[in-house]
Amino acid sequence: MTKKTPKIQTKHEEIAELQHLLTESIEREKRVLADYQNLVKRNQEERVKFLQLANKSLVETLLSPLEHLSMAAEQLDDQGLNMVIRDFWQVLEEAGLEEIYPKGKNFDLETMEVVDKEGEGEEVTKVVKRGYQLNGQVIQHAKVVVK
């Protein structure tokens, strides 16, 4: 018996070690599986978002020329140009674009960014850069001056 004890002890240690390894492996396997399932879920969510905002990058590149066109219209007050802008806007509205109109309102953190203030209040007095939402999501915050 005395000879066998160390052997048995070694076996016990071996079993304990193997059990430990098994527990670790199972844990790791679960994590990997969970990772995968989360990835699938997120992938679906991202797909929905992607479809909603599929036009986002194109629309974003159009914001600058759109703003310039509006400035031209304000300066020139040309009927033809105004018609062109209305046409342009109709297409963009169909794609889900909306302009944010902050003037006269109080500063709103969700849709605006303050670039200057002329007093202690929070009322928007100037819009230095127009803001836009695409399908309800802000894609360009309106840059405003408050008073």
Added chain:
Amino acid sequence: MSDKKSTKTGKIIGIDLGTTNSAVAVMEGGTPKIIPTAEGGNTFPSIVAFKNDEVVVGDPAKRQMVLNSSTTVNSIKRFMGRKFNDKAVQDATKHISYELAEGKDGMATAKISGKNYTPQEVSAKILQKAKADAESYLGSKVERAVITVPAYFNDAQRQATKQAGQIAGLEVERIVNEPTAAALAYGLDKKGNQTIAVYDLGGGTFDISVLEIGEGVFEVKSTNGDTFLGGDDFDNKIIDWIIAEFKKESGKDLAKDPQALQRVKDAAEKAKIELSSSQKTEINQPFITQGDEGQPLHLTMTLTRAQLEELTDDLVKRSFGPVEKAMKDAKVKTSEIDEVILVGGMTRMPKIQKEVEKFFGKEPHKGVNPDEVVAIGAAIQAGVIGGDVSDVVLLDVTPLTLGLETLGGVRTPLIERNTTIPTSKSQIFSTAADNQTQVEINVLQGEREMAVDNKTLGRFVLDGIPPAMRGTPQVEVTFDIDSNGILNVSAKEKNTGKEQKITIQNSTNLSDDEVEKMKADAEKYADEDKAKKELIEAKNKANGVAFELEKQLKEYGDKVDEEVKTEIEENVKKLKEMSEKDDVTKEELDKATEETFKVAQKMGEAMQKAQAAEAAKGAEEGEKGEDKKEEKGEEKEGAEEGQVVEE
């Protein structure tokens, strides 16, 4: 820093808690991934706004900063673990719009609406956002994190960072130096002893660090930097230039018109980004302001990359002063730097990359997004702690090609080198001789074309193959390497199902020198090996042709003229003799094979003739049969008509 095993489970996130911007990453499916912020970005401004009881962090805080400048805290990292009277703190006060105050033990605190907030408390708000974004992304609770700090942070600053994590409800598993995290992101910890320089030019600060790495341990040799040099300085240079140019042209100062100034700022940032990938950019802002008579004025100018480099030359040069000092402090020469890493968005600028390369004499690493590289490295460190990163399973590749010996001593590859393991590959082979009942599988490792020049990892014999013509039996050989690099090779005869296998331990466990030598040999002898392999292939082809013709002669020899038969037999004999010679060349063999083919065509022609003749004979006999039938029919008809005749 705790050695104690955490009782908390779940993912550990890596956080780059920056002066200007912060980023969060996590290991997912074995690779690090940046966690998008709630606002949809990959990084967020390290800005915290206090408004009554409400706290806003990140992009929304930045958007209201001008409105609530005294209650919005930016660059809090500059005050982390520092005394209020520190020179660094006093210098930084010029760059902030909120009030600083002396707190407990003389420490610097942010005084917001009469209340003192320690830098730990403010940083905790940033970390809370990081935690919340990560939880929303992962869909589970996050309780542990690895947070990065600048290499120059002292113990008090590191402790303060750790406390910030604790306040945010995070168990800080480790505080990692930012340059170390960047090196981890590039996997430089696995490349043996190295000296690494990390050039980090971010939004508001510049850091240079020299690290030494050996056996997975990073040691910071020296650090230096400029606490007030960053991307904003570059933007300001462009803004100033645009305003000055416009003033020269029109006499109007755009800086005085907030709307125009905003448009110039946006245009300057856009131009800076564009000039990282193109040589010139157009800055067009129509109706930017009005002239003295109310007429619209447009801003239109071209900025070239060369112009931008000239404009910002002093800023780029400014960064190299600290670099030189850091090199001097580390007591290393530029030639002793093994790797250079670029961190921070500004390092996208080609001029900076060029200057860094010029200074160190080697091309810097720039594969990982410089805004995200520190967070990525922190996530890798977090993965190691959490057990998500295990080198063997995730990163190992077979260093050399694994294959087997086939007919004529040629090495046939099965698993190409650099294949990520675990992997498995099967291929069907056959016998080389008639009635061959066994095949020997010689498992080879190496890049050489001939079996003999590669390393034999093991060999075994599969016997009991039923006797058959050469090329008929199907032996499926499978190479399977598990994640530990153990290679299992099996050979199975598909007809009988008889199988034999061998296990080779440590097929990937070669020293770097061994691998390099084998690769170098393969390159050195590439032409020679190719020639040898081609000769063997020519011999195999010649043998194959000879074998096929002998078989055909046996089957159809009686249908061919004796003369043709003899000619073919002689050619086959010559071809076989030739392919056995050692000094034969590929060209000679190809020529002989070609000639034998031509002669064999005669047999083909003779066989075709014989077949045609047989067919014709058959057809003739068939026709005769038809005629007879017809004749009979006619007779019958006639008989029917005559009724009385003959019958």
